[in-house]
Amino acid sequence: MSLVESVLQGNRLALARLLTQVENETQQGLEALNRLYPYTGKAHIVGVTGAPGTGKSSLVNQLIYALRHPPPGQKPLRVAVVAVDPSSPFSGGAILGDRVRMRDVAGDADVFIRSSASRGALGGVAASTANLVQVFDAAGFELIFIETVGAGQAEVDIAHLAHTVIVVEAPGLGDDIQAIKAGILEIADIIVLNKADRPMVDNAERALRMMIEMASRKPIPAAENSQSAFPWTPPILRTVATEGTGIPAVVEAIQNHRHYLQTSGEWERRERHRLQSELENLLRAALMKRLQAAISPEAYRRILSELVSRQLSPYQALEILLDGGKQ
Amino acid sequence: MSLVESVLQGNRLALARLLTQVENETQQGLEALNRLYPYTGKAHIVGVTGAPGTGKSSLVNQLIYALRHPPPGQKPLRVAVVAVDPSSPFSGGAILGDRVRMRDVAGDADVFIRSSASRGALGGVAASTANLVQVFDAAGFELIFIETVGAGQAEVDIAHLAHTVIVVEAPGLGDDIQAIKAGILEIADIIVLNKADRPMVDNAERALRMMIEMASRKPIPAAENSQSAFPWTPPILRTVATEGTGIPAVVEAIQNHRHYLQTSGEWERRERHRLQSELENLLRAALMKRLQAAISPEAYRRILSELVSRQLSPYQALEILLDGGKQ
Numbered sequence: 001m002s003l004v005e006s007v008l009q010g011n012r013l014a015l016a017r018l019l020t021q022v023e024n025e026t027q028q029g030l031e032a033l034n035r036l037y038p039y040t041g042k043a044h045i046v047g048v049t050g051a052p053g054t055g056k057s058s059l060v061n062q063l064i065y066a067l068r069h070p071p072p073g074q075k076p077l078r079v080a081v082v083a084v085d086p087s088s089p090f091s092g093g094a095i096l097g098d099r100v101r102m103r104d105v106a107g108d109a110d111v112f113i114r115s116s117a118s119r120g121a122l123g124g125v126a127a128s129t130a131n132l133v134q135v136f137d138a139a140g141f142e143l144i145f146i147e148t149v150g151a152g153q154a155e156v157d158i159a160h161l162a163h164t165v166i167v168v169e170a171p172g173l174g175d176d177i178q179a180i181k182a183g184i185l186e187i188a189d190i191i192v193l194n195k196a197d198r199p200m201v202d203n204a205e206r207a208l209r210m211m212i213e214m215a216s217r218k219p220i221p222a223a224e225n226s227q228s229a230f231p232w233t234p235p236i237l238r239t240v241a242t243e244g245t246g247i248p249a250v251v252e253a254i255q256n257h258r259h260y261l262q263t264s265g266e267w268e269r270r271e272r273h274r275l276q277s278e279l280e281n282l283l284r285a286a287l288m289k290r291l292q293a294a295i296s297p298e299a300y301r302r303i304l305s306e307l308v309s310r311q312l313s314p315y316q317a318l319e320i321l322l323d324g325g326k327q
Numbered sequence: 328m329s330l331v332e333s334v335l336q337g338n339r340l341a342l343a344r345l346l347t348q349v350e351n352e353t354q355q356g357l358e359a360l361n362r363l364y365p366y367t368g369k370a371h372i373v374g375v376t377g378a379p380g381t382g383k384s385s386l387v388n389q390l391i392y393a394l395r396h397p398p399p400g401q402k403p404l405r406v407a408v409v410a411v412d413p414s415s416p417f418s419g420g421a422i423l424g425d426r427v428r429m430r431d432v433a434g435d436a437d438v439f440i441r442s443s444a445s446r447g448a449l450g451g452v453a454a455s456t457a458n459l460v461q462v463f464d465a466a467g468f469e470l471i472f473i474e475t476v477g478a479g480q481a482e483v484d485i486a487h488l489a490h491t492v493i494v495v496e497a498p499g500l501g502d503d504i505q506a507i508k509a510g511i512l513e514i515a516d517i518i519v520l521n522k523a524d525r526p527m528v529d530n531a532e533r534a535l536r537m538m539i540e541m542a543s544r545k546p547i548p549a550a551e552n553s554q555s556a557f558p559w560t561p562p563i564l565r566t567v568a569t570e571g572t573g574i575p576a577v578v579e580a581i582q583n584h585r586h587y588l589q590t591s592g593e594w595e596r597r598e599r600h601r602l603q604s605e606l607e608n609l610l611r612a613a614l615m616k617r618l619q620a621a622i623s624p625e626a627y628r629r630i631l632s633e634l635v636s637r638q639l640s641p642y643q644a645l646e647i648l649l650d651g652g653k654q
Contacts, residue, residue, distance in 0.1 A: 030642055037640035051378050130641075268635075275634050275641070280615070282645045287614035288607070290649070307602045308595075313364035314457075314602070315357055318609045322617070 003028070004035045007139050012109060015139055019114055022131045033131060036138035041271070043137040044258050047146045047158035049187075050168030055194045057083075058241035059168055059250070060145050064111055066247045067143060077143045078110040080136040082129055084148040084158075112141065126157045127285065130278045133161065143254075159187040160277040163270055164257045166250075170195040171204035185211055188234045190253045196238035196246065208236055232260050291321065299325035330355070331362045334466050339436060342466055346441055349458045360458060363465035368598070370464040371585050374473045374485035376514075377495030382521045384410075385568035386495055386577070387472050391438055393574050394470060404470045405437040407463040409456055411475040411485075439468065453484045454612065457605045460488065470581075486514040487604040490597055491584045493577075497522040498531035512538055515561045517580045523565035523573065535563055559587050618648065626652035 003021075006014030021029030050056045060081060067077045114136075116129045129146060136144050148158050159165050167188035185191070185208070193205055212234065235253055239246035261267040292300075303320055306312040312320070320326070330348075333341030348356030377383045387408060394404045441463075443456045456473060463471050475485050486492050494515035512518070512535070520532055539561065562580055566573035588594040619627075630647055633639040639647070647653070 034640040034642055037643075038637045041637055051380075053378075272631065272635050276631055279631070279634060279641050279644055279648075282641055283618065283648060284611045284615050286645055286649055287618060288611050291610065291614060304599065304603055304606070307606060308599050310365045310368055313361040314606050314609055315361055316364075317606055318613055321606075321610060322613055 004032050007032075007036070007135070008039065010140065012112070015112065015135070019132060019135055022135055023116070023128060029131075033134060036135060039138035040134050041137065043133075043141055043144050044164065044254075045133060045137075045144050045146065045162045045274075046254060047148070047162030047165040048168065049148050049158055049165065050170075050192075050194075054168040054170040055241050056147060056168040059166075059192060059194055059239060060147055062239075062241050062244055062247045063145070063250060063254075065244075066251050068108055068111065070251075076110070078141045079143050079145070080111070080139075080141040081113040081145045081147060082132045082136070083113065083115040084125060084129055084146060112136065124281070124285070126161065127278070127281050130161055130281075160274055162274075163261055163267065164189045164254060166190045166192055166254075168192045168194050169204065169208060171198045171200045185234075189232065189257050190250070191234050191236045192250060193236055193238045194241050197240045197243075201238065205236055205238070212236075232257065232264075232266075295321060295325040331359050334359075334363070334462070335366065337467065339439070342439065342462070346459060346462055349462055350443070350455060356458075360461060363462060366465035367461050368464065370460075370468055370471050371491065371581075372460060372464075372471050372473065372489045372601075373581060374475070374489030374492040375495065376475050376485055376492065377497075377519075377521075381495040381497040382568050383474060383495040386493075386519060386521055386566060387474055389566075389568050389571055389574045390472070390577060390581075392571075393578050395435055395438065397578075403437070405468045406470050406472070407438070407466075407468040408440040408472045408474060409459045409463070410440065410442040411452060411456055411473060439463065451608070451612070453488065454605070454608050457488055457608075487601055490588055490594065490601075491516045491581060493517045493519055493581075495519045495521050496531065496535065498525045498527045512561075516559065516584050517577070518561050518563045519577055520563055520565045521568050524567045524570075528565065532563060532565070539563075559584065559591075559593075622648060622652040 001009075003014050003018050007018050018029070018032055022033060023029070048056050048060055064079050064081070067079050070076055114132060116125065116132055133144055133146065146158055146162060165187050167185065167190070169191065171193070191208060191212075193201065193208065195201075237246060237249050237253060239250060241247070258267075261270065300321075303312065303317050303325065307314065307317045328336075330341050330345050334345050345356070345359055349360060350356070375383050375387055391406050391408070394406050397403055441459060443452065443459055460471055460473065473485055473489060492514050494512065494517070496518065497520070518535060518539075520528065520535065522528075564573060564576050564580060566577060568574070585594075588597065627648075630639065630644050630652065634641065634644045
C-alpha cells in the first residue's frame with residue numbers, strides 16, 4: 001500500500017512520515033500533496049495567535065482536551081495542531097503548572113501535534129504550514145489549529161490560512177493601552193482574554209471593547225449569497241487556561257463561528273481567498289526560481305556589485321534582471 | 328528646482344512631499360528614488376523591535392532626544408524615524424507619562440518622523456520601508472530608526488534592512504520564560520531591558536543571559552577581510568525610558584556597534600545582504616505582476632475555481648499558470 005493510501009486509512013506512522021516528506025519538500029512529498037488534495041476541504045481550520053506570554057499554548061492544550069471530551073451526546077473531534085512558533089511548548093517544551101498536561105492529549109490517537117519548523121524553500125513558512133494543514137485535512141482531522149506567535153505579518157498570513165482566527169490577549173502585558181494592537185483585532189473572529197484571574201482584567205476588557213468598536217473592521221464585503229442579516233461580532237471570552245476555566249465557552253464560540261461561516265456564504269468566500277493566497281505564494285517562489293535559473297550567477301553578482309557601489313539603483317537593477325540580465 | 332534637488336538641499340517641505348510620492352509609488356516617486364540612490368549609503372540604519380508593551384516608542388523618543396543633545400564636544404546627529412507599526416504613537420498617538428514628550432523632538436528641524444502605513448503594491452511593507460529609508464539617507468539623515476512591533480517575520484525583515492538591531496524586552500511580559508523568544512534574540516545586536524524599575528528585573532536579565540548563551544547565534548560567517556579578532560556580543564542594557572534612565576549607555580552601544588561593523592568588514596557584508604534582499608523582494612513582486620499581465624483574467628478565474636472545487640491541486644494549478652494558463 002502506498003504512503004498516501006496508508007495516510008487516508010488513518011495510519012499514524014504513515015502520517016508522521018508523510019508530514020516529514022512534505023515538510024522537506026521532497027518529490028514524493030509534493031506528489032503526495034497532489035494525490036491527497038481531492039480529499040481536502042472538510043476540516044475547520046482555526047488560527048490561534050497572540051503575543052508571547054498570553055498563554056496561547058495552554059489555551060490550545062485545553063481546547064484540544066475539551067474537543068476530545070465533549071458533553072454527552074456530542075461527538076469528539078479528531079484534532080491536529082500545526083505550531084508555527086518554534087518556541088512553542090508544542091515544539092518540545094513543557095507547559096508547567098497546567099492541569100491538563102501535554103501528555104494527556106499527546107497519548108490520544110486522534111490528536112496529532114506537529115511543529116512547522118521548516119522555513120520552506122518553495123514559498124516560505126506560510127506555504128510550508130499550508131501543506132501540513134492539507135495533509136491533516138485529507139487524513140480526516142476535523143479541526144486543525146494553527147498556532148503562531150507575535151504581532152505583524154504572521155497574523156495576517158494566518159488570517160489567510162484559517163477559517164476562524166482566535167486572538168489571545170492577557171491583562172498586564174504592559175500598563176498601557178498600546179499593548180492591545182488594533183491591527184490584531186482586525187483579524188480576530190474570537191477574542192480570548194486569558195489569565196483573567198489577574199488584576200486589571202476589567203480594564204483590559206474595557207480597553208478591548210473600546211478598540212473593537214473604534215477599529216474599522218477589515219473590509220470584508222458581504223458575500224453575495226449571504227443569508228445572514230447580521231455580520232459576526234467577535235465575542236470577548238475570559239479564560240484561565242492553566243486552570244481550565246472558561247474553556248467550554250471558547251469551544252462554543254468556535255462552533256458558532258463555523259455555523260455563521262456556513263450559513264452566511266462566508267465559508268466559500270474564505271476558502272476561495274485562502275486558496276488564492278496559497279497559490280500566489282507558490283507562484284511568487286516559483287517565478288523567482290525560474291528567473292534565477294535564467295540569469296548567469298556572474299551577471300547576477302555583477303548587477304549586485306553595481307547596486308552596492310551605487311552605480312545602479314534597485315529599480316534600475318530590477319529592470320536589467322527582468323530583461324534577462326542584459327545591460 | 329526639482330523636488331529631488333530641493334530634498335538634497337534640505338528642504339523639509341519637499342522631503343515630506345517626496346516621501347508621500349514614494350509611499351504612493353507614483354511614477355515621479357520611483358524616478359526620484361533612482362535619482363536619489365547615488366546619494367545613499369551613508370546613514371546608520373538602526374532597527375528597533377519588541378513586543379507590544381515593552382515601551383519601544385518611549386525608548387526611541389529618548390534616543391532621538393539624546394542624539395540631538397549629545398555631551399559637549401560631540402556633534403548632534405540628524406535623525407529620522409520610520410515607524411512601521413501602525414499603532415505606534417509616532418503614527419499619531421501620544422506617549423503618556425514621558426518626560427520627553429513627542430513635541431520636544433517633533434519641533435526639531437533635524438528630526439523627521441514618518442509612519443510607514445502603506446502596504447506597498449510593489450513588494451509589500453518591506454519594500455515600502457526600504458524606499459522611505461533611502462529617501463532619508465539621501466536627504467542627509469545620519470541615523471535612521473526603523474521601529475516595528477511584534478515577533479516573527481517583521482523582525483527578520485528588519486534585520487535585513489538594518490545595520491544594527493535593538494531588541495527591547497521588559498520584565499513581567501508574562502510570568503514564564505516563554506515570553507522571551509530565542510528567535511528574537513538571534514537577530515539582536517543590542518538588547519534593551521526596559522521598564523527596569525519593575526520587580527523581577529533580575530530574573531528577566533538572568534533569563535535573557537541564559538537564552539543568549541544557549542541560543543546558537545545566527546550563522547553569520549565572518550567577513551573575509553575581518554580585522555576584528557572577537558565577534559560582537561550583544562550587551563544587555565537596563566533602561567527606564569519614561570524616566571530617561573540608562574539612555575546614554577544605549578547611545579554608546581549604538582556607536583560601538585557601528586564602529587565594530589566598520590572595523591570588522593561586517594558593514595559591507597550587511598550592506599550587500601541588505602541590498603540583495605531589497606532587490607529580490609522587488610523582483611518577486613515584479614515577476615508576479617508580469618505573470619498576471621500575461622494570463623487572461625478568465626483563465627485565472629477558471630483555474631482558481633478548479634482549485635476550489637478540488638479538481639486541481641495548488642501545485643497542479645501552479646504548473647498551468649507557469650505555462651501561461653494553457654490547460
